[in-house]
Amino acid sequence: MSSFNHPSDNLEHSILEEYSIVERPEKKKKLGVLFWICVAWIGLNVIGAIFAAVLPLQNPLYENFSAINLGPSLHHLFGTDDLGRDIFARVTYGARVSIAVGTGAMVIGFGLGAPLGMLAAHRRGRFDAILTTVMYVFLAFPAIIATIAVLSFWTPRSLLKIILVIGLASVPLVYRVIRTATLNVATKDYIIAAKVQGATDRRILMKELLPNIAPVGISFLLIGVATVVTLEGALAFLGLSVNPPTPSWGNMINEARTVLASNPWLVLFPSAALCLFLLCLNFIGDRLRSHFDVTEVKL
Amino acid sequence: MLRYVAKRMVLLIGIVFVISVGSFYLIHLLPGNPATVILGFGATPEAKAALYRQLGLAHPIYLQYFTWISNVVRGNLGTSFISQTSVASTIRSALPIDLEIILLSQILAFATAIPAAMRSAKRPDGPIDRLLGAGSFTLLSIPPFIIIVLMVLFISIKLGVPHTGPSSYVSFGTDPLGNLESLSLPSITLAIGSFVVYYRILRSDLISTLQEEFITMARSKGLSQRRIMWSHAFRPSSVALLGAAGVNIGGLLAAGFVVQYLLAIPGLGYTLITAINMSDFLLVQGIVLTVSVGVVVINFIFDFIINMVDPRISRE
Amino acid sequence: MSPDKLLVVKDLSTTFATAGGPLPAVGGVSFDLGQNETIGIVGESGSGKTVLSRTIMGLQPRTNVTVSGSAQIDGFEVVGASENEKRKIWGTEVAMIFQDPMTSLNPVMRIGKQIDESLRVRLGMSKADAKARAIELLELVGIPSPAERYSAFPGQLSGGMRQRVVIAIALACSPKLLMADEPTTGLDVTIQAQILNLLDELKERLKMSVILVTHDLGVVATRTSRIIVMYAGRIVETGSTRDVFYHHRMPYTRALLESSPKVSNHSHTRLVTIPGRPPNLLKLSDGCSFAPRCKFATDKCHLVRPELEPSVEPGHSFACWNPLPVNGEEPTS
Numbered sequence A: 001m002s003s004f005n006h007p008s009d010n011l012e013h014s015i016l017e018e019y020s021i022v023e024r025p026e027k028k029k030k031l032g033v034l035f036w037i038c039v040a041w042i043g044l045n046v047i048g049a050i051f052a053a054v055l056p057l058q059n060p061l062y063e064n065f066s067a068i069n070l071g072p073s074l075h076h077l078f079g080t081d082d083l084g085r086d087i088f089a090r091v092t093y094g095a096r097v098s099i100a101v102g103t104g105a106m107v108i109g110f111g112l113g114a115p116l117g118m119l120a121a122h123r124r125g126r127f128d129a130i131l132t133t134v135m136y137v138f139l140a141f142p143a144i145i146a147t148i149a150v151l152s153f154w155t156p157r158s159l160l161k162i163i164l165v166i167g168l169a170s171v172p173l174v175y176r177v178i179r180t181a182t183l184n185v186a187t188k189d190y191i192i193a194a195k196v197q198g199a200t201d202r203r204i205l206m207k208e209l210l211p212n213i214a215p216v217g218i219s220f221l222l223i224g225v226a227t228v229v230t231l232e233g234a235l236a237f238l239g240l241s242v243n244p245p246t247p248s249w250g251n252m253i254n255e256a257r258t259v260l261a262s263n264p265w266l267v268l269f270p271s272a273a274l275c276l277f278l279l280c281l282n283f284i285g286d287r288l289r290s291h292f293d294v295t296e297v298k299l
Numbered sequence B: 001m002l003r004y005v006a007k008r009m010v011l012l013i014g015i016v017f018v019i020s021v022g023s024f025y026l027i028h029l030l031p032g033n034p035a036t037v038i039l040g041f042g043a044t045p046e047a048k049a050a051l052y053r054q055l056g057l058a059h060p061i062y063l064q065y066f067t068w069i070s071n072v073v074r075g076n077l078g079t080s081f082i083s084q085t086s087v088a089s090t091i092r093s094a095l096p097i098d099l100e101i102i103l104l105s106q107i108l109a110f111a112t113a114i115p116a117a118m119r120s121a122k123r124p125d126g127p128i129d130r131l132l133g134a135g136s137f138t139l140l141s142i143p144p145f146i147i148i149v150l151m152v153l154f155i156s157i158k159l160g161v162p163h164t165g166p167s168s169y170v171s172f173g174t175d176p177l178g179n180l181e182s183l184s185l186p187s188i189t190l191a192i193g194s195f196v197v198y199y200r201i202l203r204s205d206l207i208s209t210l211q212e213e214f215i216t217m218a219r220s221k222g223l224s225q226r227r228i229m230w231s232h233a234f235r236p237s238s239v240a241l242l243g244a245a246g247v248n249i250g251g252l253l254a255a256g257f258v259v260q261y262l263l264a265i266p267g268l269g270y271t272l273i274t275a276i277n278m279s280d281f282l283l284v285q286g287i288v289l290t291v292s293v294g295v296v297v298i299n300f301i302f303d304f305i306i307n308m309v310d311p312r313i314s315r316e
Numbered sequence C: 001m002s003p004d005k006l007l008v009v010k011d012l013s014t015t016f017a018t019a020g021g022p023l024p025a026v027g028g029v030s031f032d033l034g035q036n037e038t039i040g041i042v043g044e045s046g047s048g049k050t051v052l053s054r055t056i057m058g059l060q061p062r063t064n065v066t067v068s069g070s071a072q073i074d075g076f077e078v079v080g081a082s083e084n085e086k087r088k089i090w091g092t093e094v095a096m097i098f099q100d101p102m103t104s105l106n107p108v109m110r111i112g113k114q115i116d117e118s119l120r121v122r123l124g125m126s127k128a129d130a131k132a133r134a135i136e137l138l139e140l141v142g143i144p145s146p147a148e149r150y151s152a153f154p155g156q157l158s159g160g161m162r163q164r165v166v167i168a169i170a171l172a173c174s175p176k177l178l179m180a181d182e183p184t185t186g187l188d189v190t191i192q193a194q195i196l197n198l199l200d201e202l203k204e205r206l207k208m209s210v211i212l213v214t215h216d217l218g219v220v221a222t223r224t225s226r227i228i229v230m231y232a233g234r235i236v237e238t239g240s241t242r243d244v245f246y247h248h249r250m251p252y253t254r255a256l257l258e259s260s261p262k263v264s265n266h267s268h269t270r271l272v273t274i275p276g277r278p279p280n281l282l283k284l285s286d287g288c289s290f291a292p293r294c295k296f297a298t299d300k301c302h303l304v305r306p307e308l309e310p311s312v313e314p315g316h317s318f319a320c321w322n323p324l325p326v327n328g329e330e331p332t333s
Helices: A011-019 A033-052 A085-124 A125-140 A143-153 A159-186 A189-196 A199-238 A247-259 A265-292 B002-029 B032-040 B044-057 B059-071 B087-122 B127-140 B144-158 B175-182 B184-210 B213-220 B223-262 B267-278 B281-309 C049-057 C085-087 C111-123 C127-141 C159-171 C189-206 C217-221 C240-244 C251-259 C301-302
Strands: C005-018 C021-034 C036-041 C065-073 C092-099 C177-181 C209-214 C227-232 C234-240
Touching: A011 B281, A033 A085, A033 B032, A033 B184, A033 C251, A085 A125, A085 A159, A085 A199, A085 A247, A085 A265, A125 B002, A125 B281, A143 A199, A143 B223, A143 B281, A159 A199, A189 B044, A199 A265, A199 B144, A199 B223, A199 C177, A199 C217, A247 A265, A265 B144, A265 C177, B002 B059, B002 B281, B059 C301, B087 B127, B087 B144, B087 B184, B087 B223, B087 B267, B087 B281, B127 B184, B144 B175, B144 B184, B144 B223, B144 C111, B175 B184, B213 B223, B213 C005, B213 C092, B213 C159, B223 B267, B267 B281, C005 C049, C021 C049, C021 C234, C036 C049, C036 C217, C049 C177, C049 C209, C065 C159, C065 C301, C092 C159, C092 C189, C092 C227, C111 C159, C127 C159, C159 C189, C177 C189, C189 C209, C209 C217, C217 C240, C227 C251, C234 C240, C234 C251
Parallel strands: C036 C209, C036 C227, C092 C177, C177 C209
Antiparallel strands: C005 C021, C005 C065, C227 C234
């Protein structure tokens, strides 16, 4: 019986499929230098955010009216804003908000959405049907609007509330992605084989399903963090992020709008910080996805 | 086929129903008495009583819902107490702007993404492909509001032109060219985000479609590359593109809000945010309902289109 | 210029550039094919037969592939020709049908249109003419109610029907040479015979030459005049069908024949398999590629690769240092 060509193999693959018994040399998809640079940058941001208080930074809240709207200098690496506050310090502290919101919301989203998704895909039946329908209805409701609405009415605002709202809003999406990924794996024969062997649900979940959906999950997680961080930025523009004077990248960019022409640094630095952070996150998520996806066509 | 449509319609109605309940209940979720919430603390007892009667607040909740939904279906979304204008008419004047922005941005996005993706898929990893890939990836990481800010910065510094405000928006009927110009910034901004998504998805799908055997078969028939790309490769790949478009456009309605607000263009987004700031809850409720239903309907339409292009789906 | 041979292949080699080094999928294949002739190319998975079929057509992938040698279809040199040049003969001089009809048909295009396409683009037919001809073709390949089926999608047809449609498409512009790569492997056994009979019938009617590429000896036994046996990318035996079946000299050919189950075997006859595995093409030895698995291998077999040498019968040659003895008997079954 000759080998069957799977439609998604590239032509070279399908020809080489005839040599399936041949030891094909491992074409390992290297993650690449750029990947690790991005990881380093994210790491830098995280460390900066966590240890901001002990780093030799200026006080981000200290208003120095004799040093307004200065450009970058040795004393103020990124310059100062229109209240004389050091931008570099504010950007570093601003990372806290973005990272906290990003990770916090994703923790909630994945903490709730992922187990439910996996369980639903695994168990099927009534449980799955009901839960999925509910989730899909929630999905149909544009999350951004709900987030805006809730956050604007639920005052006073706090970082915790923001994390909570965004986190809960992301649960249906996480649920759907994880459920689909699990379904792809769960219908494979080796899962059925495990079931027949009498493995308990828990065992199947941990040993068989989890490792297989982990790659998809992780890259989705990273992309999710990026999306949430962007969302925080957008909310800041609507005045729905953390209250000033707490610095957040979104806040800073928003405040900078009014003094756009006179102090472009106020916009550029937090924007650059935000964009670089997102870029690295997206890149890492993308690379991981293609690294783990063995069936992906070599592009 | 008909059965498929009918099934989806039922689903659509179900979702719309749930959304309506959610929107309706929004007001009741807020702390305090709905009347106080809507009218504000300075409301007179007479005003409160009038509102009570109008909204039927004394009745049990499901009756209230019924009153509300029967009004809604008739097009009556209530009258805002802040602006004293009917919510429905406010929405009606703001909605076309959103739709126009979406239309313009999508035209731009498709017109650029499709040829770009076709070109890249023909020679993957070639110089153009790499350039577009890196470029689109970078653009992906720049949120729309930053694009707007940077664009405004660029424009005001280089050209010294003040950015838009609600007065600068010109309707299509009055002045088509001016209309396009006033909407150009938000359209371009949204187009960029859409371009990135469409380009990547179409390219990836095209590349995998091109590996399929029926493409080799088409080649062996002696068909030209152009024909193969457009007639054979594009159609199956467009399914994924349409799927992405559906999701994207659904999200655009909401995503455009921030952009609108920044440029003070009086679309639904701007209206919603100002409504929130002014605590005009009836208007907020009306907009939330309209937008949610709109998104769902758009998704439904796209599902339908996808089914026409690839009939395999309805046969499942 | 009209050569008497429809297809002349000389020393054709196809090498893939892989991460592990050059992979010689096809090495030094030479044969020719006349008008109205049907030959079979037989081999296991990994023998190079599919790569050979595509290389002859000129359909090999464009990147990381090197082709050397020559393959002339009706005088047209395929090796080294540009895509534009090859396009001129694709469909009109030579056509190909593939193994899996589900993947060789565009799933979202109606089958009528897929046939029309060739007619309109290559032959310049009008829409109405093309449709009429397409329906004729559908009837020719034995599809019932062709006028209705014209607007069907591939997914609405059964496997056998689909393959018939593929054949119809291939024949649309009346090619002189048909390359059939495992045309029946993906089909039910009962349908296989139907399709093969259809091909027989059509090639008679349309005066076509056919190359049947397969691993299944049963397919080629009664339908070809000549057989080429391939192993590890090279021809190891070739001759008339009769000679290859009854007077073969190369032990691999025997092993291949022995390993196909025969109806005449007693029940519970053990399936004979060839021990070992096909060789790793990246690490071919200097000797005969089959030597590691051959019962009759000698030292020389491991060290020096045998070239094709003629056997007794005309047109029959084999590549082996220790061939089976010349056998004058023909079994009566």
